[in-house]
Amino acid sequence: PFPLHHHTHSIHLRRQPPPFTHSNLRSNTQTMSLATSGGAGAGLAGGGLSAAAMAHGGPNAALATHTPPHNAQYSSIPNSSGAAAPPGTSYAALGADLLDKNQSFLNGKNVRGVSALPIVGVDLYGDGCGVGYFGPMEKEEDGGKDDPDGGEMAAMMKAMQKVKAGTLAKSIGNFNGTIGTNVILKKENDKSYKAVKKYLTKGAAEGCGGVLNEALVVDGKEINEDDENNDTVVVIPRPHLLMGARKLSEINPAAKCTFQSILPKNNEEDDDDNNNNNNSPVIDQDNSTSSISLTTIALDGNSRPKGDDYDRVAFQLRLNSKKKLMTMLPEEAVGLIIASCRKNVRDAYIEQHPESELNPQNAEDPEEEELGYMDYPPAFAIPGWACLDATLEALIDAAGGRASICGPSLHQRSIAACVGALLPPPVSANNGGGRGLGGGLPPSSKLQKLLSDTMQTKDAAAAKEAALKREDPVEPDAFVPLVLLVGATKEGIEMTAVQLSKPQSPDKELHCPFGNISVISSVCYSSGDPLSLVNSTLDELREQVGIIVPESEEPTAIVTYGTVATQVQLATKLKSALQQYGKEGKNNDDWDGWDQDIPLMSTKEECVPTGLAVLAASVHGRVRLIVSVKGTDGKMRPKAKIGVAVQDASTCAVAVSFNYFGGDLKKWTKPKVIFDFDRRVPAGPYHIDFTAAECAAHFNHGKKNKKSCSIEDDHELIEQAKSLEGSRGIPDRENAALQLRFRIYQKTRGGEWIRVGDDMRPLSMEHSQKDEGESGEDNLVACESAVLEISLNSVGLITSGLITNGETIVQATKSARNSKLLRWGGITFFVLFIGGFLIKSYVEERVFERDTQRVMAYYKHAAANSFHDGDERQARYLVWKYKGKKEALWRRLEAKYGIPVKHAWEWDDEEDEKAKEEDETAEDLDGDEGASEEGKGEEL
Helix, strand or coil: CCCEEEEEECCCCCCCCCCCCCCHCCEEEEEECCCCCCCCCCCCCCCCEEHHHHCCCCCCCCCCCCCCCCCCCCCCCCCCCCCCCCCCHHHHHHHHCCCCCCCCCCHHHHHHHCCCEEEECCCCCCCCCCCEEEEEHHHHHHCCCCCCHHHHHHHHHHHHHHHHCCCEEEEEEEEHHHHHCCEEEECHHHHHHHHHHHHHHHHHHHHHHHHHHHEECCCCCCCCCCCCCCCEEEECCCHHHHHHCCCCCCCCCHHHHCCCCCCCCCCCCCCCCCCCCCCCCCCCCCCCCEEEECCCEECCCCCCCCCCCCEEEEEEEEECCCCCCCECHHHHHHHHHHHHHHHHHHHHHHHHCCCCCCCCHCCCCCCCCCCCHHHCCHHHHHCCHCCHHHHHHHHHHHHHCCCCCCCCCCEHHHHHHHHHHHHCCEEEECCCCCCCCCCCCCCCCCHHHHHHHHHHHHHHHHHHHHHHHHCCCCCCCCCCCCEEEEEEEECCEEEEEEEEEEECCCCCCCCCCCEEEEEEEEEEEECHHHHHHHHHHHHHHHHHHHHCCCCHHHCEEEEECCEEEEEHHHHHHHHHHHHHHHCCCCCCCCCCCCCCCCCCCCCCHHHHHHHHHHHHHHCCCEEEEEEECCCCCCCCCCCEEEECEEEECCCCEEEEEEEEECCHHHHHCCEEEEECCCCCCCCEEEEEEHHHHHHHHHHHHHHHCCCCCCCCCHEEEEEEECCCCCCHHHHHHHHHHCCCEEEEEEEEEECCCCCEEEEHHHHHHHHCCCCCCCCCCHHEEEECCCEEEEEEECCCCEEEEEEECCCHHHHHHHHHHHHHHHHHHHHHHHHHHHHHHHHHHHHHHHHHHHHHHHHHHHHHHHCCCCCCCHHHHHHHHHHCCCCCCCCHHHHHHHHHHCCCCHHHHHHHHHHHHHHHHHHHHHHHHHHHHHHHHHHHHCCC
């Protein structure tokens, strides 16, 4: 309904974001990512309601919505296994623009710019922080155009060689060996202190290399675990658990357990609106004797945190006892981990390919190319219990390279484990590596073999059953296996149910045997003792699966991932739970089949990082399948598709809250869920309509009813809002619009609602034409209406966009009045205009018929018994010919026949008079004749 101009801005970590401003009151749109830069991914439409109806009794808009997986399979290329392109066509050309549109931080240009670099997969939340990579995209030339046969043969030979080589996803072990994701910095070392200081002041582009070379401990030899006050190093334990935290009371239970020893002793559970920590100035005091501590700082330059979106939880480090404390954000510490992982991948890749262009020794300026690894595109596996907007914002900021050539790809950790479990084992001489080009494909993974065999058995049984019932020869739906993925770390547990469909011929890298992974439900909890939650989490997952896909059979397999020790404990607890399910379901007719007979399969520890590398390669278009697609002309043409398409489900919930009383702490409405758990994502945009009239109705209602903050009855709300429209309600609407506040909340399972971003003022805008000295509330004006759009991506990032036409309430009232006058004036003009034509046409037709009859009457009297007497067509022609010149026609007729032209009724009147006179004359003649005869008679 609004003709809009678009203006976007984003929140960055170190820069204060501008508020919602509408300069010069012009029509505009403002889009704000509540997490970081980037637009909202394309997603399913979320419904829309008015702010009042949605927040006060409206329907829950975020029930779990899942579409059944599509069972159609992709056709394979004729005369091949799907591994070779047709002659004259290269894989690079077919997959040049292949990109997963669900990754909002990637675009085709940036992806093509890093196609020659390895993709770094970092399992940041794993116990060991496993690292894997996917090699660069090879430069492939077009097939031979002059010799098509030779080009096809060369392509097939190259494809077979790649099949023999096996997967390109490699694992290089864990970050920093057995230390895990702890960041360890050298203490009491001048070079270390200077390197860290440069890194914190100038950023990763200039200071990261120095920290990796001079300050970061990578072998763990300098750590003395028995000495609590280590004098040689400072250990930052698992900093990723604090990324994006605005206050200490919001960190998850696992983080509280991890940082219990360094949490401030006077830290209290502050509420959502009073977050001021008086003991946490922006630069903390220097009287602390510990090497590391936690505090809350303000990024907007204030001396103390104010409980807004600019507050951050940070580490305070004492690297040198003679110098001041250093304040390091968790994302800055994580940035060192990511940089180290990139460097490790560079070294591992160069070791395998020393002649590569990525080797700095092969460059013209080795020193300049030494930090080239900072441009490697990263990918991260995020567990469901960490999928929060603020956490992902900080992670994306930490992943920035020297020039941020390509943003990171973010994936759910359970999906990365699923892809990794389906990968075939590495090629070796024992499993097919030495059989030559004609030796066939490498063996499948255990999970793939189990799923394929089960699907074949189920499909054959369904076909046999249909044949026994003598049904029509209709192809039955393919069996879609259900797989449970169970993983645990020191900080949390994940259980995810997925359906795998579209079994496809192996692509040229053999990475993705299934083309579609559909997440049914993902139940994840953060806990200091995650293994104690196995039974309750499995119960909840089983219940969700029964609700969402009640027609599904029991799981085909349960796959565990994580460290070996963790998987052993998970398997023990899962077997016990499944045995209990089996006992409960013996005499139950509605039993869903979950019992101890479900196969339990373990995976290698590098399952997640290698699967993550393949998943990121598929997103970048490096893993793709060439299929034949029928064109509009009926010919089959090759087309590339990504190796695996993932349909994610939300692991977090998003809610909104309203305040119509200027942010009064007691007047906030209860959070209303708009995106619930297990919602298909990406989702949105979800539209919320704000109107000043509705806000005024809520405000007036709240003033009369102190205990109520809004109108619950929608009908009453509409009636009161209508009564406040028009010029009489301008003061009430302006006041209510300026008082309106709006919040977005987010939470994971088992957590509390966490506010995302600062409070918004959708109906307030900054007036840029006021005096320069005015600021704050004095510089705000109220607008009549606005629409807020909220979207949620696949890993929990929230994007919001505010749409308004920029009209103040007075302007909107005048516009509405002028629009009403213009509308009725237009209707009146239209009626008069059309009516005038109708009247004119009617009058002209009546005059035409009158003159026609006049001409015919004239000929009847002036030229009786002539050809023109009674000729209506001739009469109509004369009237049409002399249209607008009737007097000339009458003069000519009168001159020709010598009789005046009269109207038709005048001839009738003259005839009547003549007839009357003749009658009178006849009567007189009869009287005279009688008298004469009588006289004669008398005379006789």
